[in-house]
Amino acid sequence: MSEFDDINKRGLVLVGCGRMGGAMLKGWLARGLNPGAVTVIDPKLAPEWQSAGLRVNAPLPDNPAVLVLAVKPQMMADALGEVPVLTDTLVLSVAAGTTIATYEAAFPGATIVRVMPNTPAAIGQGISALIGNARATDADLDMAEALMGAVGRVVRLESEDQMDAVTGLSGSGPAYVFHMIEAMAQAGQAVGLSPELSLELARMTVAGAGALAVDADEDPAILRENVTSPGGTTAAGLMVLMNEEHGLRPLMKRTVAAATARGRELGRDLERGGK
Numbered sequence: 001m002s003e004f005d006d007i008n009k010r011g012l013v014l015v016g017c018g019r020m021g022g023a024m025l026k027g028w029l030a031r032g033l034n035p036g037a038v039t040v041i042d043p044k045l046a047p048e049w050q051s052a053g054l055r056v057n058a059p060l061p062d063n064p065a066v067l068v069l070a071v072k073p074q075m076m077a078d079a080l081g082e083v084p085v086l087t088d089t090l091v092l093s094v095a096a097g098t099t100i101a102t103y104e105a106a107f108p109g110a111t112i113v114r115v116m117p118n119t120p121a122a123i124g125q126g127i128s129a130l131i132g133n134a135r136a137t138d139a140d141l142d143m144a145e146a147l148m149g150a151v152g153r154v155v156r157l158e159s160e161d162q163m164d165a166v167t168g169l170s171g172s173g174p175a176y177v178f179h180m181i182e183a184m185a186q187a188g189q190a191v192g193l194s195p196e197l198s199l200e201l202a203r204m205t206v207a208g209a210g211a212l213a214v215d216a217d218e219d220p221a222i223l224r225e226n227v228t229s230p231g232g233t234t235a236a237g238l239m240v241l242m243n244e245e246h247g248l249r250p251l252m253k254r255t256v257a258a259a260t261a262r263g264r265e266l267g268r269d270l271e272r273g274g275k
């Protein structure tokens, strides 16, 4: 018995197999999803997927268990137009901004679950937040949670209003962390290290600190203090990074706020445009 039993029987349709759809699919296949149960609709599917045993741009199964929508919000109207009305299929969207109301207009009477995952799903280390429409039963939400739980952790939201903020934090967040690695590596070079050594040190420092932050019982603030010897090197570095006016905190606040606002804007545009 696995979380994929029903899906392996009835099928999963993935519309859009780019960076996010591909990351989830990679994670699902690694954890027991049968490639033959997956129909991928993507006009320019990347070559790496062509020989994976998937049903590529093939007719949809009659009654798939799940339809996963993973195209750019701006492409969603086109993508929705390509999919027939499906009864008894869970519609699961990962698109930023695109609201449940938009999907309800496209699929009247359907069960919709909106999810915000992130790309570490590809290695089973994602975090997804989800919320269903009024029709979504506990069983539907459990199914969505099982699917996303196969590629990382899952949290359920209380209100769809939280989704843009989640997108601005954890959906976009891996990019902030990758940029932090880039910035640390460049800073290492600026103090005399080679590019290769600098990148390796930055990458593993972020990976190790992230893993410790997840594993440890202590709060990140305590973990930070554990690194910081009074009058030592970390204190000197943090004096710059934790500057109340120009440090990371105000910068991160503006970063997440800008991403959140963009999610809201995308949602408004799409609702105005309808399907």
Ligand SMILES: NC(=O)C1=CN([C@@H]2O[C@H](COP(=O)(O)OP(=O)(O)OC[C@H]3O[C@@H](n4cnc5c(N)ncnc54)[C@H](OP(=O)(O)O)[C@@H]3O)[C@@H](O)[C@H]2O)C=CC1
Pocket: 015, 016, 017, 018, 019, 020, 021, 022, 041, 042, 043, 044, 045, 070, 071, 072, 073, 075, 078, 079, 082, 094, 095, 096, 097, 116, 117, 118, 119, 171, 172
């Ligand atoms: N990337 C990320 O980290 C995250 C993305 N998301 C969400 O995931 C969704 C996809 O983003 P991302 O994976 O980055 O985008 P990508 O452009 O990498 O992937 C989208 C894929 O869908 C294809 N596509 C375009 N139009 C259609 C169509 N009508 N039918 C089927 N497939 C189509 C694209 O093909 P082509 O390239 O030829 O246009 C592309 O391969 C977005 O809505 C985004 O908000 C959510 C969380 C994180």
Ligand SMILES: O=C(O)[C@@H]1CCC=N1
Pocket: 096, 167, 171, 172
């Ligand atoms: O940049 C974007 O719009 C998508 C949503 C979250 C991550 N990538």
